[in-house]
Amino acid sequence: xxxxxxxxxxxxxxxxxxxxxxxxxxxxxxxxxxxxxxxxxxxxxxxxxxxxxxxxxxxxxxxxxxxxxxxxxxxxxxxxxxxxxxxxxxxxxxxxxxxxxxxxxxxxxxxxxxxxxxxxxxxxxxxxxxxxxxxxxxxxxxxxxxxxxxxxxxxxxxxxxxxxxxxxxxxxxxxxxxxxxxxxxxxxxxxxxxxxxxxxxxxxxxx
Amino acid sequence: xxxxxxxxxxxxxxxxxxxxxxxxxxxxxxxxxxxxxxxxxxxxxxxxxxxxxxxxxxxxxxxxxxxxxxxxxxxxxxxxxxxxxxxxxxxxxxxxxxxxxxxxxxxxxxxxxxxxxxxxxxxxxxxxxxxxxxxxxxxxxxxxxxxxxxxxxxxxxxxxxxxxxxxxxxxxxxxxxxxxxxxxxxxxxxxxxxxxxxxxxxxxxxx
Numbered sequence: 001x002x003x004x005x006x007x008x009x010x011x012x013x014x015x016x017x018x019x020x021x022x023x024x025x026x027x028x029x030x031x032x033x034x035x036x037x038x039x040x041x042x043x044x045x046x047x048x049x050x051x052x053x054x055x056x057x058x059x060x061x062x063x064x065x066x067x068x069x070x071x072x073x074x075x076x077x078x079x080x081x082x083x084x085x086x087x088x089x090x091x092x093x094x095x096x097x098x099x100x101x102x103x104x105x106x107x108x109x110x111x112x113x114x115x116x117x118x119x120x121x122x123x124x125x126x127x128x129x130x131x132x133x134x135x136x137x138x139x140x141x142x143x144x145x146x147x148x149x150x151x152x153x154x155x156x157x158x159x160x161x162x163x164x165x166x167x168x169x170x171x172x173x174x175x176x177x178x179x180x181x182x183x184x185x186x187x188x189x190x191x192x193x194x195x196x197x198x199x200x201x202x203x204x205x206x207x
Numbered sequence: 208x209x210x211x212x213x214x215x216x217x218x219x220x221x222x223x224x225x226x227x228x229x230x231x232x233x234x235x236x237x238x239x240x241x242x243x244x245x246x247x248x249x250x251x252x253x254x255x256x257x258x259x260x261x262x263x264x265x266x267x268x269x270x271x272x273x274x275x276x277x278x279x280x281x282x283x284x285x286x287x288x289x290x291x292x293x294x295x296x297x298x299x300x301x302x303x304x305x306x307x308x309x310x311x312x313x314x315x316x317x318x319x320x321x322x323x324x325x326x327x328x329x330x331x332x333x334x335x336x337x338x339x340x341x342x343x344x345x346x347x348x349x350x351x352x353x354x355x356x357x358x359x360x361x362x363x364x365x366x367x368x369x370x371x372x373x374x375x376x377x378x379x380x381x382x383x384x385x386x387x388x389x390x391x392x393x394x395x396x397x398x399x400x401x402x403x404x405x406x407x408x409x410x411x412x413x414x
Contacts, residue, residue, distance in 0.1 A: 007358055007382055032362065032379030148413045151214055155239065172239030174392075175214055175403055175412065184391030185381075196382055205382065206355045 007032050012204045013125075018071035018082040022162060023170075023188045028081070031192060033199075038075075040067035040082065048095070056086035056093055060120035061134055068124035079204055080124045085189040087164045089115035096164050103160035104153050107167070107176070112143035117165070119186045121195050131198050135191040137182020139165075144176060152176070163189070214239050219411045220332075225278035225289040229369060230395045235288075238399060240406075245282075247274035247289065255302070263293035263300055267327035268341055275331035286411055287331045292396040294371045296322035303371050310367035311360050314374070314383070319350035324372070326393045328402050338405050342398040344389020346372075351383060359383070370396070 015035040017028055025037050047066060051059050061084075068082030087094040089110055097103035117139065122132040144152075152172060153160065160166045167173030169180065169187055185192035199205040222242040224235055232244050254273060258266050268291075275289030294301040296317055304310035324346065329339040351359075359379060360367065367373045374380035376387065376394055392399035406412040 005362075007355065007362065007379060030378050031381040145414050148214065151413065155212075155214065171237050172214060174238040174399055177400060178404065180390065180400065183387065187391075192381055193384060193387065197385065206358065207352050 006034055007206050008034060009203050009206055014078045016071055016075060016078045016080045018067040018080050021189055024083050024190045027188055027190050027192055038071045040070040042066045042070050056088040056118045060084045060086045060118045064120035064122040065129050068122040072124035072127050076126055082122045083190050085117055085119045085164050087115055087117055089113055097161050097166045103166035110141045114138055114140045117187060119189050119191055121191055133191050133194040135186040137186045139177055140179040141176050142178040213241055214413050215241060216410050216413055221285045223278055223282060223285045223287045225274040225287050228396055231290050231397045234395055234397050234399055245278045247277040249273045249277050263295040263325045267291045267293045267325045271327035271329040272336050275329040279331035279334050283333055289329045290397050292324055292326045292371050294322055294324055296320055304368050304373045310373035317348045321345055321347045324394060326396050326398055328398055340398050340401040342393040344393045346384055347386040348383050349385040
């Protein structure tokens with residue numbers, strides 16, 4: 001698409017999304033951002049081991065930074081957006097479940113409790129983090145029955161493993177919750193409004 | 208779909224959505240509700256004339272009630288969900304714009320100001336309102352340039368006329384805002400979590 005047909009400034013640098021998250025891609029695309037998604041060469045498992053003592057907030061920021069920096073190193077001049085989300089319930093940090101059984105166990109652990117999501121976004125340019133933002137949301141999962149859980153897991157299938165919470169609030173996952181406090185974009189994994197603001201301040205998007 | 212493959216209780220009454228709103232249909236469908244959408248036989252223009260002195264809250268509740276009751280009258284036994292949303296900025300109530308020029312004028316009036324959305328949902332059964340809920344959200348529109356506005360209007364086209372705010376926060380409309388306080392479902396026109404809770408309490412959805 002030509003710049004004059006979009007909400008981008010003419011001659012603005014290309015925007016890259018250093019993430020394979022479907023939610024983040026959909027959010028950015030829906031918001032009218034032209035970007036290319038690039039899988040960052042970051043070993044998340046190794047990074048999490050290295051950052052094992054970090055809290056959810058620190059971990060999300062560190063991973064968002066690393067993703068943005070990894071892609072920025074290969075694409076000089078580009079505006080590279082990295083994002084990460086962590087989920088904390090009590091003292092426990094949760095990871096994306098690696099299968100349906102892990103997702104079921106995770107939903108059981110979150111049932112009837114409040115958990116916190118931390119969503120970090122970092123922007124790197126020419127190998128330097130130029131901006132970052134972190135936002136949080138609190139979600140209260142209702143004490144659903146085992147019968148409900150089995151049906152929910154069957155209905156959702158592999159989509160359960162695509163997010164750190166093993167739910168999709170934008171889908172049947174809404175039936176898991178009794179209360180949600182926080183920005184929807186933050187819940188989906190990308191604090192969108194602050195990012196859009198930064199992209200305007202730096203001449204990527206039109207004012 | 209058979210009840211045993213869904214999150215509905217076996218033998219639960221049918222759910223009808225008394226609304227032609229695309230957002231409401233998408234929200235309910237995404238949340239895993241099986242329903243039939245029925246256009247309510249309500250003259251909204253006449254109703255708004257009759258309720259001319261009402262504030263945004265009262266008007267939204269009255270219209271949600273009327274939509275639910277209108278469909279309920281024709282479908283005994285069904286659980287009929289009606290919804291309405293009003294937008295208030297200062298002392299002025301806004302209506303869905305009837306064309307692109309009206310949408311542009313409305314966006315100009317909201318630019319650089321905070322406005323309030325009131326989203327009402329009513330459930331009628333056998334000609335009686337059995338439950339209702341109203342929720343509000345506050346949105347701060349940024350002082351975008353005329354150039355941005357023209358491009359946004361061109362990009363959005365007729366989708367501008369589908370909502371009371373002449374924007375879609377779930378689309379490029381996100382670029383219009385500097386701050387959004389309130390539940391995303393409420394902003395899209397349906398306080399979903401309280402409705403799901405009611406549907407569980409009354410045996411329509413599984414606990």
